[in-house]
Amino acid sequence: MISNTIVLPNGIELKNRIVKAAMSEALADKTNQPNTDHIALYERWAEGGAGVLISGNVMIDRSQLGEPGNIVLDNKTDRNALISWAKAGTYNDTKFLLQINHPGKQAPKSMSKKPVAPSTIKLSKEFSALFNEPRELTTDEVRELIEKFVLAGKIAEETGFSGVEIHAAHGYLINQFLSPADNKRKDEYGGTLKNRMRFMVEVFQGIRKITSPKFIIGLKLNSSDFTEDGFSEKDSLKVIVQMAELGIDFIEISGGNYEKAKVMDVGQGVFFLDFAKKAQNSVDIPIMLTGGLTSKQGIEDVIHKEGISLVGLGRSLIMNPNIPNQLISDAFQSVQLPRLSTGIKTLDKKVGGAIGIAYYEQQIEKLVAGKQAKYTTNAWGPLLHTVFRHGLHSITGKRR
Template sequence: MKNLFEKTQLGNITLKNRFVRSATWENMTTEDGHMTDELYKIYKELAKGEVGLIITGYANVVQEEQPNPGMMGIYNDSFIDEYKKLTDLVHKYDSKIVMQIAYGGTKTKYNVGQRIIFAPSEVPERGTKTLGKSMTKEEIDYIVDAFAKAGKRSKDSGFDGVEIHGAHTYLINQFLSPYYNKREDEYGGSLENRMRFLIEIYSKMREMVGRDYPILVKLTASEFFDGGLTFEETKIICKKLEELGVDGIEISGNIHGKAKSMVGQSFDGYEIKKEGYFFEYGNIISNEVDIPIITVGGLTNINNIEKILNETNIDFFAISRPLLTEPNLIKRWKDGNKEPVKCVRCSKCRTANGNYCTIFNK
């Protein structure tokens, strides 16, 4: 019987348990993305709270592209020393930490009109209605290079690995999506072409960080609407990433804040679950690839998580909002208090003064 609190491997990262803090935008950096005392404190509390692997809030790979205020940056070498302080702090408590890097693209309403926002094609993002600039080949190469350099900076900063954000309608996801990607060059049309941008990012990053440095990818299980990326396509992408040498895949959804209302609905033949929204999708993928799969979304009850662990091939369980409410949640569960999470998933944690629980931590 598998145990949630046993040592496990994710690539060459040895983790003390199977719990992951999924990337959570904290909105607490300086204006240009640098660390603050408040942010160091958050990560210290997570590490003290026995989270096995912490994935940072997403960090922008080019300075001019900031989809949200207060988000971390990794767009030049000025971040390396302060991130060394961060990684040393987390390692002191025997937790591991991975930097998530992203290009947000049109999934934003922040400073729209004041900057150029890249997109694969001129198709407005369904939620924000933001329209981006269809990228030239030179601009694609520029962003590929920026991702790769951000991966190298993550390694130089002492992070245990890096996660490429390819989900949630951010730029990489849009290249993968037939709805957003209407290109007629080598980056559009067939799934093979739509994968090219992600594969180029991964391949160039791998050249820069070396074979042994863990690279994870976060993907959308399905776009959950007609004409979008399907689960069948996502399975093919996962198999290709395994073939290329990706160390692990986090399977999420593409329905920010809506998953709870969609529980019980089926897409691509599988159901969004009340406990672990997307774990059915993750389980199918875990049976088709031989690299670790992380499931994220709607995990609230340790007994149910343990059941999923022992009835599927999913290896890791990522939690976000409940850790805003209880940064010591994993330690609480480990110490024997197995009450479900306090978080009520009200999404009121996003405030102008930073993202924190406004219900229990006023």
């Protein structure tokens, strides 16, 4: 049953197997603080009945942001606002995790004049107008960033959050360390897979050391980067086994990066299912599968037939925040996600993924206001909305 509880490796029991997956809220102001919009949004999702809520990207370095509207978690963050946000998201016996992240070279020009990365490997030519070439981090700077991740975990627990999810997917900084295509370092953080894992492992172990045993620490990991000589499925399985042995509480499976986006479009089926099954069969910890699930039958099949421990729902929970409660009461069958189009094929191809994100950010604003999401296939409204709000740089295909 979807309503069956599940116990994580650290002993924390989740009331059900449905997780609200991370999605970009884009609600923070220029000071990058959580606010009343975040509180209203996550209280609504908590009321909807999910066992776990995971926030959108929360950055750990104010000088390196991934997109407009990011929250930053550091000693300058308003702790009272964090406490209120955590209280809203843990309502209704819900566990609420902050997804902590650093963009690395995927910090747009509008966010960072000089992004940092494991090595000076820039994004492909088609992104050259949007992203600057990164500067290679020194070994001391690498260790300083690890400490910033650890501090974020400490603050999250002190302000009432149930845990954190370390973002090591989608081409962001930790994924860049893991990828041999992005990581050409000659120190202890580059070379072998063991060394390329070191940044992520030290982030995890640092947070685990400084927080209580009941603080949940999850990991979002690529099944593959889908790039030549990048992070492969073979490497990913090795990382999953190693992190399970080290005591991670769950691993969410994803894939791709800005250059090879794999989870942007609707209608591709259930993403990464085959790999998630391999991962779940390789470890005893919960594996979480997110992407492409819009029906009761699909969700039940993933849990019962495929044996995956946790199901992540993203855009479906924007269109209908009450899906978890409705699943448990047998009142839910499916939700329809729109395929947006401007009517211009070349434009759709160029910014289609970003239009989708713009549309869902627009619907998030409706949830904040206590309204229902509005179904439409017309992409012009969302496109113009995000350009006016965030500028042209906001349609570059940002990820969650």
